[in-house]
Amino acid sequence: MKQKVLVVDDDAAILEVLEMRLTAMGFDVIATSDPRRALEATEAGRFDLALLDLRMEPTDGMRLMEGLHARQPRLPVLIMTAHATIQTAVEAVRRGAFDYLTKPFVRDELRSKIARTLATRRWARDRERLLTVGQALASSGVMARVLDSVAQATVEATDADRCVVFQLEQGRLVPMASAGSPPTAWHRLEAAASAAMDKGMPITMSGAAEGADSGTIVAAPLVVQRGPAGALVIETAARLEPGEDDLELLALFSSQAAIAIRNTHDLESLKSGAVAALGRMATQVAHEVKNPLAGLRLYVRHLEQHLVKVDDPAGKDLAGKIAVTVDHLTSVVAEITAFGRPPELHRMPTALHPLLDECLELARARRPTEGVEIITAYDSSCPDGRLDTRELKKAFLNLILNALEALEGAGRLTVATSYSAATGTVTVTIEDTGPGMTEETLSRAFDLFFTTKPDGTGLGMSIARSVVNLHAGELTVSSRVGEGTRVQARLPLEPVPDPARPSGAGA
Numbered sequence: 214m215k216q217k218v219l220v221v222d223d224d225a226a227i228l229e230v231l232e233m234r235l236t237a238m239g240f241d242v243i244a245t246s247d248p249r250r251a252l253e254a255t256e257a258g259r260f261d262l263a264l265l266d267l268r269m270e271p272t273d274g275m276r277l278m279e280g281l282h283a284r285q286p287r288l289p290v291l292i293m294t295a296h297a298t299i300q301t302a303v304e305a306v307r308r309g310a311f312d313y314l315t316k317p318f319v320r321d322e323l324r325s326k327i328a329r330t331l332a333t334r335r336w337a338r339d340r341e342r343l344l345t346v347g348q349a350l351a352s353s354g355v356m357a358r359v360l361d362s363v364a365q366a367t368v369e370a371t372d373a374d375r376c377v378v379f380q381l382e383q384g385r386l387v388p389m390a391s392a393g394s395p396p397t398a399w400h401r402l403e404a405a406a407s408a409a410m411d412k413g414m415p416i417t418m419s420g421a422a423e424g425a426d427s428g429t430i431v432a433a434p435l436v437v438q439r440g441p442a443g444a445l446v447i448e449t450a451a452r453l454e455p456g457e458d459d460l461e462l463l464a465l466f467s468s469q470a471a472i473a474i475r476n477t478h479d480l481e482s483l484k485s486g487a488v489a490a491l492g493r494m495a496t497q498v499a500h501e502v503k504n505p506l507a508g509l510r511l512y513v514r515h516l517e518q519h520l521v522k523v524d525d526p527a528g529k530d531l532a533g534k535i536a537v538t539v540d541h542l543t544s545v546v547a548e549i550t551a552f553g554r555p556p557e558l559h560r561m562p563t564a565l566h567p568l569l570d571e572c573l574e575l576a577r578a579r580r581p582t583e584g585v586e587i588i589t590a591y592d593s594s595c596p597d598g599r600l601d602t603r604e605l606k607k608a609f610l611n612l613i614l615n616a617l618e619a620l621e622g623a624g625r626l627t628v629a630t631s632y633s634a635a636t637g638t639v640t641v642t643i644e645d646t647g648p649g650m651t652e653e654t655l656s657r658a659f660d661l662f663f664t665t666k667p668d669g670t671g672l673g674m675s676i677a678r679s680v681v682n683l684h685a686g687e688l689t690v691s692s693r694v695g696e697g698t699r700v701q702a703r704l705p706l707e708p709v710p711d712p713a714r715p716s717g718a719g720a
């Protein structure tokens with residue numbers, strides 16, 4: 214694509230010469246002596262460079278430059294003057310010109326100044342974009358925030374009116390971040406995003422077919438290892454066709470956004486991995502401490518009895534205090550080890566619906582529910598299962614408590630079951646119309662000790678998941694801010710043979 218140059222001079226002869234020379238240099242030239250036409254031309258399309266005469270009637274070059282900059286803020290301008298003095302040059306540059314040219318043009322000065330202007334403009338843009346991208350990537354690992362800064366940087370470095378970053382989530386394109394003016398036609402942006410993801414490369418959708426007000430949309434896919442994870446989409450004002458530069462920029466930004474997404478995923482799994490490792494370490498330490506504690510408890514008992522025998526009440530008192538402390542330590546250790554994988558489930562015939570009712574009762578006793586509508590929708594075809602009643606009670610109680618805590622006394626809580634005879638599994642759904650979770654909360658909800666509540670311990674979700682997993686089931690959460698949260702446990706009612714453990718072999 215040819216670069217576009219605008220030339221404005223009230224001297225017809227100079228205009229003609231410049232038009233010829235610039236065309237010969239390979240530019241697409243619009244030459245006019247009418248400043249109004251020049252302004253109209255910038256409104257209709259974008260230029261890469263403008264050459265403006267300083268002395269013109271009725272407007273001078275400086276005023277015209279300001280008018281052009283109001284329409285295209287980053288347009289590089291060269292001011293042409295027959296009376297170049299240091300003052301005029303300084304004044305021109307101070308008011309936003311890139312440089313000035315003296316008339317009549319000295320051989321090669323025209324060519325070299327134009328080349329320098331275009332190159333410098335590129336460099337300025339490159340610098341700007343590197344800076345913004347760098348800042349975006351250095352910002353916190355929270356993906357939403359990284360994508361926000363990528364969207365912002367994209368709008369700032371291109372001439373786009375707006376930018377939206379879409380991410381593919383469970384087969385749906387979700388707008389994750391946006392910058393610039395709010396989009397008017399989401400469906401067009403979304404369509405462009407999915408087209409770019411299908412093609413695996415940037416695409417351009419012209420607004421011409423849509424009517425006068427529709428701008429051009431450019432979308433670039435965000436490619437993470439597993440394939441497209443979303444798309445970065447920009448929309449320009451109706452009069453601005455995105456140039457080669459914009460496409461290049463978009464490709465650059467989309468690759469940065471993809472890196473941001475990947476880094477954030479990596480970071481997140483690292484974080485939960487680290488937390489899980491910490492949890493395992495705590496469990497191991499607790500395990501190591503458990504046996505010596507049991508020994509200690511035994512010795513203290515003996516000591517206590519001995520001191521009674523030798524009639525030493527003060528000594529017996531002390532031994533009693535030691536026993537109480539040891540008991541306390543033992544219970545702390547028991548709590549910690551309870552997190553580690555209990556070696557076996559204690560399965561017994563269990564009717565799930567009474568169990569869920571009991572959890573609801575327990576939860577009701579612990580959290581206010583006056584303003585909460587509680588709906589139970591049980592699948593009557595669900596048979597009894599062989600399940601660990603105690604553990605499951607703990608899991609469902611935690612999930613129901615979370616829902617009631619989210620509802621804060623107003624809204625709807627639904628507890629439902631649905632049984633599949635074909636797979637022998639029941640799906641328990643606990644759903645609330647509470648405030649939902651942010652993306653960050655959702656991604657960390659199962660981390661040990663992750664909580665957003667002032668008096669929370671951050672254990673409920675991890676307990677629930679580990680109990681369901683022990684039953685060879687699966688616990689999933691879907692949540693949207695402002696809409697609510699749905700937690701689903703898929704639970705086989707009968708023990709599933711563990712392929713890692715040959716049947717018949719002891720535990």
Ligand SMILES: Nc1ncnc2c1ncn2[C@@H]1O[C@H](COP(=O)(O)OP(=O)(O)OP(=O)(O)O)[C@@H](O)[C@H]1O
Pocket residue numbers: 611615616619645647648649650654658659663664665666668669670671672673674675697698
């Ligand atoms: N139904 C829900 N609605 C909104 N946010 C939820 C919901 N369930 C869980 N969360 C979020 O997940 C976080 C972790 O939940 P989890 O049950 O593990 O811990 P907690 O409820 O904070 O503390 P506790 O250990 O007392 O249960 C919560 O702090 C909350 O931010």
Ligand SMILES: [Mg+2]
Pocket residue numbers: 611614615672673674
């Ligand atoms: Mg909880």
